[in-house]
Amino acid sequence: MQKQETMEEKIRRINELYHKSQKEGLSAAEKEEQAALRQDYINSVRANLRAQLNNINIQNEDGSITNLGQEHAQKGSGHAQ
Numbered sequence: 001m002q003k004q005e006t007m008e009e010k011i012r013r014i015n016e017l018y019h020k021s022q023k024e025g026l027s028a029a030e031k032e033e034q035a036a037l038r039q040d041y042i043n044s045v046r047a048n049l050r051a052q053l054n055n056i057n058i059q060n061e062d063g064s065i066t067n068l069g070q071e072h073a074q075k076g077s078g079h080a081q
Contacts (some may be wrong), residue, residue: 007044010037 003029017034020026026034054069 007041010041014036014041 014034014037017026017030017037020030021034045075053072054067056068058066058068060066
């Protein structure tokens with residue numbers, strides 16, 4: 001069983017693959033690994049942003065409070081996840 005990599009380790013590996021691609025190119029397996037790591041990183045950033053937005057409340061001029069996470073969920077994003 002493979003151990004779970006931390007995001008820091010994944011970023012380090014993304015950077016290693018990038019530098020290798022610039023110097024000598026990547027094998028097909030390395031290109032697949034790079035794409036998977038990049039997608040995992042993007043998904044992590046999106047999840048963190050969503051979590052932050054879900055915890056932000058804005059006070060409107062009328063004094064009411066709007067939670068950005070709830071407002072976004074009601075409107076629907078229209079974006080594929």
